[in-house]
Amino acid sequence: MARTARHDAIHALVDVKQGLISRELFVNEELYQQEQERLFAHCWLFVGHESQIPKPGDYFVSAMGEESVILTRDREQRIHVFLNTCRHRGMKVCRYDEGNTPVFTCPYHGWSYGTDGRLVGVPYYRECYQEQLDKAEWGLVEVPQLVNYKGTIWATWDEAAPPFAEYLGGMKVHLDTLLDCRDGREGGSEVLGGVQKWVMPCNWKFAAENFAGDAYHNISHRSVDLAGIGPSGAGRRDTVERSTAQRLGASFPDLGHGAVSFLQLDDVPYTPSYQNTPIVEEYFRHCYEERKRRLGKDARLLGLVGNVFPNTAYLARQPRSIAVWHPRGALKTEAWRWFLVDADAPPEVKDVLRHYYLRYSGPAGMTEQDDMENWNYATLASKGVIARRYPYNYQMGLGQDYGTYDSPGVLTDRIAEQNQRGFYERWAAYMDGARTDPRNGGRNDGRATRKGARPGAHRPESRGKPPDADGRSRSGG
Amino acid sequence: MSVINLRHLQPGTKIGLADGSTVEVVSNPLDGIWVFARYLSSPRDTSLIGTEEMIFAQDIVEIR
Ligand code: FES
Ligand SMILES: [Fe+2]
Numbered sequence: 436m437a438r439t440a441r442h443d444a445i446h447a448l449v450d451v452k453q454g455l456i457s458r459e460l461f462v463n464e465e466l467y468q469q470e471q472e473r474l475f476a477h478c479w480l481f482v483g484h485e486s487q488i489p490k491p492g493d494y495f496v497s498a499m500g501e502e503s504v505i506l507t508r509d510r511e512q513r514i515h516v517f518l519n520t521c522r523h524r525g526m527k528v529c530r531y532d533e534g535n536t537p538v539f540t541c542p543y544h545g546w547s548y549g550t551d552g553r554l555v556g557v558p559y560y561r562e563c564y565q566e567q568l569d570k571a572e573w574g575l576v577e578v579p580q581l582v583n584y585k586g587t588i589w590a591t592w593d594e595a596a597p598p599f600a601e602y603l604g605g606m607k608v609h610l611d612t613l614l615d616c617r618d619g620r621e622g623g624s625e626v627l628g629g630v631q632k633w634v635m636p637c638n639w640k641f642a643a644e645n646f647a648g649d650a651y652h653n654i655s656h657r658s659v660d661l662a663g664i665g666p667s668g669a670g671r672r673d674t675v676e677r678s679t680a681q682r683l684g685a686s687f688p689d690l691g692h693g694a695v696s697f698l699q700l701d702d703v704p705y706t707p708s709y710q711n712t713p714i715v716e717e718y719f720r721h722c723y724e725e726r727k728r729r730l731g732k733d734a735r736l737l738g739l740v741g742n743v744f745p746n747t748a749y750l751a752r753q754p755r756s757i758a759v760w761h762p763r764g765a766l767k768t769e770a771w772r773w774f775l776v777d778a779d780a781p782p783e784v785k786d787v788l789r790h791y792y793l794r795y796s797g798p799a800g801m802t803e804q805d806d807m808e809n810w811n812y813a814t815l816a817s818k819g820v821i822a823r824r825y826p827y828n829y830q831m832g833l834g835q836d837y838g839t840y841d842s843p844g845v846l847t848d849r850i851a852e853q854n855q856r857g858f859y860e861r862w863a864a865y866m867d868g869a870r871t872d873p874r875n876g877g878r879n880d881g882r883a884t885r886k887g888a889r890p891g892a893h894r895p896e897s898r899g900k901p902p903d904a905d906g907r908s909r910s911g912g
Numbered sequence: 913m914s915v916i917n918l919r920h921l922q923p924g925t926k927i928g929l930a931d932g933s934t935v936e937v938v939s940n941p942l943d944g945i946w947v948f949a950r951y952l953s954s955p956r957d958t959s960l961i962g963t964e965e966m967i968f969a970q971d972i973v974e975i976r
Binding site: 540 | 939941943945946948966968969970
């Protein structure tokens, strides 16, 4: 398809200016296939956590888009991500979820690969290949770019993709509220327990856009709030400190990420949480005060939820967790959820958190079940030929300006659908073929980047401004 | 000749190969297909003696 035709086709489905998104994005198999090539083959994707592979030979089988990959640590302690497919006839080389091994041996004909990916064993190499096979050419396929960001391992299949830090842009400050220690030290997390995995009959974008900061659907979780699964037995989280903080919806339309955090406007003393368990209560009180001491004003940002484009979501605090929405078909998503904790937290704290996390998230978690009900039934009710004619509505807060806060991104201080519009704006840029450098605003059609926009730092500069020439409000829509 | 279960071969076990070589198991990845072993003798190539190689299951003919 010519680029302009493709551009028009994609933008007929995604009309961010009007806040209209076609249902085809959620049900159409052809679009789904295009996503694999245009999006998942180019984006930075979360693969796993370094704490899952602490020793040489440790491995964790993960996925990038539809493709199975092996995250492993070689004998020299180097971390690798390999495509989990044999170079001989394509057999899945590693069929376990995780473990430790000196070699990955293909069960089909027996080719064997070292943990550094090199092809080290070929049956009948002397007798039948006459040593003519160039083993150096036939190692496991490795991702061209990989990064260990505060213990989390991310990779991309695109060697031309911008460096991870640039890809993340201003989303960093929000993601850090997940990844940094509760007491403000950098990094320091580990995975608590196993990875929860389950399949949902819905498109992956339902989950991604929800976690990009759908603060509107709170009503769905009212029964959980009534049941009181929270750390102190009321609601679903202990969130008193938020009552004095400013909601901060942050959208990065040039990057696709979205987050909702809370910004304390002043130094706020610790508000008790985890009150049913004194050891945990004391631990979090200590962490809160330490964090304030270490970070000063920066400690005022409290993370809640976010989605790193395209399909890595997090909950920053309660529960503290990463989820990946693996695409498995237009109508099928495999959800994987990791729970995080500070590696050096006391065992009692880890145990209480583990119970709370499981009450909240995962296929048996009460809140996650609510979300899945919505996505699964929305899928069913959107599949039909008649239903498909009617786009979804993303108009909340369209064209509104929310004022200036000292934080990167397009900011909203109340419930809005800016983050979802930002997500689909970036989705369209990838699908349109403009996937490369966020510095060009994700566009390849020669149009200028939005006035004043720079990656990860788009700030509303004045209130009540009309939309830009291209119809978009610079702060709200 | 009975089929040898590679998963039972412990380090130190001496095994005979189809080409008449004798090797000693150094480590076993337990994949049932390969073992890492050191050559003790090789009628085919004496320079192999002392070297380590991955030995393929179907090349192993006996436990010595
Ligand atoms: S497919 Fe792996 S060795 Fe043949
Ligand atoms: Fe939810």
